[in-house]
Amino acid sequence: MLDYPLLAALAAVIREGGFERAAARLGVTPSAVSQRIRALEERVGAALVVRSQPPVPTEAGARLCAHVERVRLLEGELAADLPALAGPGPGAPALPVAVNADSLGSWFLPAAARFSEATGALLHLLLDDEDHTAARLRSGEVLAAVTADPAAVPGCRTRPLGALRYVACASPAFMARHFPQGVTAAALARAPVLQFDRKDGLQARWLRRHLDLPLAAPTHQVPSTQGFLDASLLGLGWALHPVPLAAAPLAAGRLVELLPGAALEVPLHWQHARLGARLLEALTREVAAEARRSLIAPDAGIAGLAGEG
Amino acid sequence: MLDYPLLAALAAVIREGGFERAAARLGVTPSAVSQRIRALEERVGAALVVRSQPPVPTEAGARLCAHVERVRLLEGELAADLPALAGPGPGAPALPVAVNADSLGSWFLPAAARFSEATGALLHLLLDDEDHTAARLRSGEVLAAVTADPAAVPGCRTRPLGALRYVACASPAFMARHFPQGVTAAALARAPVLQFDRKDGLQARWLRRHLDLPLAAPTHQVPSTQGFLDASLLGLGWALHPVPLAAAPLAAGRLVELLPGAALEVPLHWQHARLGARLLEALTREVAAEARRSLIAPDAGIAGLAGEG
Incomplete structure (x- = not known):
């Protein structure tokens, strides 16, 4: 050996x-x-x-x-x-898991806390864009990942989690200042917009999908899920926010939707190494249960499928 | 040219x-x-x-x-x-600024919002550890940075901002479960602790400073300021949190201090390129004003010094 x-x-x-x-x-x-x-x-x-x-x-x-x-x-x-055989605490196994920032900021942690409370296992979370978490699994850096990629990484199991729904919001003061005549193409070309980092194409996708417009506006970059929300509340720009985070400020009138009802859904998948390890199975159960509560159910035709790589 | x-x-x-x-x-x-x-x-x-x-x-x-x-x-x-000469919106200048995650998550954004509202300028924020933001300035990637390093980068001005104060907290349920006999060395060696990422030595510093103990406990890694706080609220582990974020949950009894009054202060500095650009001066004024409101005043003997690199 x-x-x-x-x-x-x-x-x-x-x-x-x-x-x-x-x-x-x-x-x-x-x-x-x-x-x-x-x-x-x-x-x-x-x-x-x-x-x-x-x-x-x-x-x-x-x-x-x-x-x-x-x-x-x-x-x-x-x-x-x-x-x-069990050693003392420090030897407890740590599961390395890649999570996208918006999942960590909106729905993932309650699953992590229940898993850790039940098993005593540790989690080493690693943040990356949902389009890049699968690569972390492929390189062996992590044993499980929340990812946008439904194609199973070799040696992994994959299952759909449902979709994280995003709505485009801004503060009421921002709306009054930048959209006095409504959300017009001319106003959208001038009103500052937030971007998480330069990989973040969500705002551009929303504009194309709902208004068939390119993203031509001046852009702030704020690379933190909560910072992104705080920046919108402070009036720095409009942006897409996950509904689990935006719901309370929307209900309180501290944020307003740009186009009420015009959402964008990002389907997420859970991939984990096929090790037969019970800890991974336990985490998978908690993640799936929390996803059922917090995400938009995956299309019924896909829900039953669980691929293997 | x-x-x-x-x-x-x-x-x-x-x-x-x-x-x-x-x-x-x-x-x-x-x-x-x-x-x-x-x-x-x-x-x-x-x-x-x-x-x-x-x-x-x-x-x-x-x-x-x-x-x-x-x-x-x-x-x-x-x-x-x-x-x-002014072009349309998209040509507006964007200031690239490096900020540590805890500053972005706790005090920096109100200064950014006031600066942007007054000047119309855009901010491209870049996150890094406060020990590494100065390197981003040195490489020319950013024009200003919140940094732990007081030594002026060549071509930059530096000024002390004051200190971000951290307190060690956990949820009441976590305290009852892991510290039933109080915060003893034996309990601290077993109770799970949070770490932002593997660069984060803050919890170890706090243990050394206040209890002269090494950090030997099992460690979760949660690389997000808000996620870090949420993980403590959910009982994943104890951790050091910036006072501006921990104050409300402490007041509400959702977090408890491990050793009341045993804080750790991380002195922060503002460094910016010596370009003579008014936008940088305007941002510097807002950052300094917000720092005076939110951070612990720098030692009076140092407060007046502003170095040049």
Whole structure:
């Protein structure tokens, strides 16, 4: 079998973000950690860690770390059956999961909290655009992902979660200032609009879908789900917000819809590694249950399908 | 002088995140955009854009984009003096600014909204750790930054903003479950703790400072300021939260301090390019005013100093 003390040193350096913190976590000296990683690099015949601040895994290093996390997950389950084997708290397995920012900001966390309360397992959440979370699964960086991509990643199961519904909103003061004659094409070309970051094409899609207009307006970039909502409330610009977050300020009159009823739905999928690990199954159940409560049900014709990669 | 139509094509590809969107924004065909960038690369004698999805600037490309943004900023001011020169909305200058997530989530946006309302200028906010925002300024990616680093970046002015105060909190249910005998060293070694990402050493600093303990507990990672707070409210773990965000849930009894009064203060600084641009001065005034309202005043002995790099 592989030399797991060496692999554990590598995983600790990446997970803790440094050689010294890894050493503290493993209870050895930093130079022992360095020696283990050099020994592993000699055996593999390739560099595994870029010695930057924080250290970053090479492609080969990331592949080995992903393997360690999988083994740790399976060990965690074994310990549940054979409690005598279970180590103390710090050894509890951590599930690396990629989530898009709007899901994390609007519906994902209650599922995460119930899962963690029931199992005692830890979650290492990683944020990325819903169009890019599947790549994190493909690279082995995470074991599960909320993704826009319905095509199963090799070695993964996929299931539709339903759609996150977005509405275009602005503050009443912003509406009065920028749309005094209504939401016209001329006003839309001048009124500032928010964009999460430059990957965010949601506002442009909404304009094309509902008004057949290009996005030509001046654009602020605010890369945070809550910051995005706060910026709309403060009148920086109009933007698309997930309904679970926008519902309360809309009801309170602090936000107004640009075109009432003109929503955009982004179908989301849950993909997870086919490891047969009970922790992943438990998280999947909680995520699916929360999605049923908070998202728009997937089309009945698709709901029953669960693909395999 | 440099060939600005070529430079504008480069800046548009990076800003819009794609050749087609850049073409739409510039009102030309995508192949015209490609030709302009190839022409610029031939003149510079180096690749300027990595043709990935989205396209990413090389070091030389980023340097040229930063130059274009600076020129655009100065043009925006010229247009304020000579209105006949002013183009339509989309040409409005955008100030690229790096902000740490906790500042964006807790005090920065009201300053941004007042600045934008007064000047009509756009903000392109970029998130990074407060220890890394200065590097974004150094690379020319942004023109101003909220940073933990007081040392002026070359070509920049720096001023202390005051400190963001953090308190260690958890939900009452979490306290009852994990600290029934109080916040003891043994309980702290087992109770799950939140970490923003693996760069986040704030919880470890708090433990060292107030209890002289290492951070040995199992750790969840939740990389979002609001998500971090929500995760504490849901009982996933204890964590340090900025006082401006934690004050309301603490007052409502939905969060409890682990050690009442044991805070941690993170001094923040504002650094901006010494361009003599009025827009930067206007933003600096609003940021300083909001910092006076929301942050802990910097030590009186330091308050008057404003360094130059």
